[in-house]
Amino acid sequence: MPAPFASDPAASRGRLHAEDPSAHRSPFQRDRDRIIHSSAFRRLKHKTQVFVEHEGDYFRTRLTHSIEVAQVARTIARTLRLNEDLTEAVALAHDLGHTPFGHTGEDALAEMMAPWGGFDHNAQAVKIVTALEQHYAEHDGLNLTWETLEGIAKHNGPVKRPPFALAEYNAIHDLELSTHASAEAQVAALSDDIAYNNHDLMDGLRAGLFLEEEIRELPVIGRCFDIVDSRWPGLDPTRRQHEALRRVFGVMVEDVLRESAQILERSGARSPEDIRALDYQVVRFSRPLWEDLKIIRKFFFDNMYRHWQVRRMRRKASIVVKDLFTIFLEDTGMLPDEWRRAANFAGEGVGRARVVSDYIAGMTDRFALQEHRKIMDPSERG
Structure with missing residues (x-):
């Protein structure tokens, strides 16, 4: 039975553009499905967290990360008796607005966009699902429910000073940015933290950026290795490491469940x-x-x-994003046809800069590298 504070799809505040209800799916299920089928979600396959996309098949991408976040979020939502479908929709959509090259790309694009209101990946995610996805006959965007949009916009907490793109949408569809989001959106945010901590451990070890002996000195992690060694002495090193790290993952999930249940009861x-x-x-x-x-x-x-290999990668990624922004802003004729028309229609200043920003933010790591090489390398055919 759902908790009284769980979001009820039957009581949803609805969509900006009214639609007939589905005979087979709740509003939040439809949101989740639209997110999964969106172009932006597919592009997450080739957008990275810390490592550049081509560096290895085993490292997490934004897509694998989003799937992991959704899995954790469903587990927590089910245990706390929240709405799993809304939780999953927010979890799957939370990274849609990320640029190529992870936070490095976002920092570079935010720097270039500073004169025109900056760049924020949560605001960009809202813009993607409300405007930039253009597949439906009756409206731009995915026409998600108010609850899902609210969760995407403020799953990390109230937004006191919304970025320009978010403020612009909020003016026509009030998401009540100054308040906390639903419990479901809060679950998605904590699940993001859990997944990040887990795969940073795994990916960092796999990449050789730190050693097992070093992380065994850290709280929680060392205890989990001790438990595995006590129960399975002489275990194969790969299995041993996996067993220990999955216990670290379990500690985080159990802690959130226990603490959140108590907070909800006291509230x-x-x-x-x-x-x-x-x-x-x-x-x-x-x-x-x-x-x-x-x-x-x-x-x-x-x-x-701060590892030297990661710093080098981040430096190169930043150069790629900044070069592309500068070039496309100075010469919109180098943009693909539909983006060139949009940039020219937007006119000089903030409008044109935002079109260029939207184009670059939507790139995958691979495509950004290819575009940069085609433009900057005279031996490449454009």
Whole structure:
């Protein structure tokens, strides 16, 4: 039985463009399906987290990450008696607005867009699902429900100063940006953190950016290795590592479930509106684990994100994004036909810059590298 504060699809605030209901799927199920079938979701296959797309088949991409986040989110939502379909929809859509080359690409594009209101991947995700996906006969975008749009926009918390793109949409479809999102969206946000911590451990080890001996000194992780060694002495190293890290994953999930259930009970919330009215998040880690995770994240920052190989990759990625932005803004004639028409129609200034930004943000790592090479290398055919 759903919790009283779970989002009820039958009580959804609806869509910007009214549609007849489906005979077989709830509104949130339709949202999830539209996200999965979108062009932006497919492109996540070739957008990366930390490593450039061509560096190895085993490293996470935005697509595999989004699938992992959705799996964690469904588990947590089910246990807390929330709406799994809404939770999954927000989880699957949360990274749609990311640029090529992960946060490095976002930082570079935000820097180039600073004179025109900046760039934010959550705002870009809303723009994608409300405008840039153009496949339906009756409207631009995916025409998602209010609840899913709200979750995409503010799953990380209230948005006090919305970026231009988000403020522009919010003016015609109020997402109540100053409040917290539903419990389902909060679950998606915490699931993102859990998945990030888990695959940074796995990918960093696989890439040789740090050693097992180093992470065994970290809180939580060392205890999980000790449990595996005690239960299966002499286990094959690969299996041993996997067994330990899956226990780290389990510790995070169990902690969120235990802490969030207690917070929800203490909150007295009896409806989704009660959750939004609270001045704190109801889905979160316990304080002790949060302190442990800060130590782990600092280790990642010092030993993974600052590693010389990653720094070189990030430098090259930043150059690619900045070069493409500068070139396309100066000469819109180098854009593909539909984007050139859009840029010229937008006119000088912010409109043109935002068209160029949208084009680059939608690129995969591979396509951005190809475009840069075609433009910058005289031996390449354009």
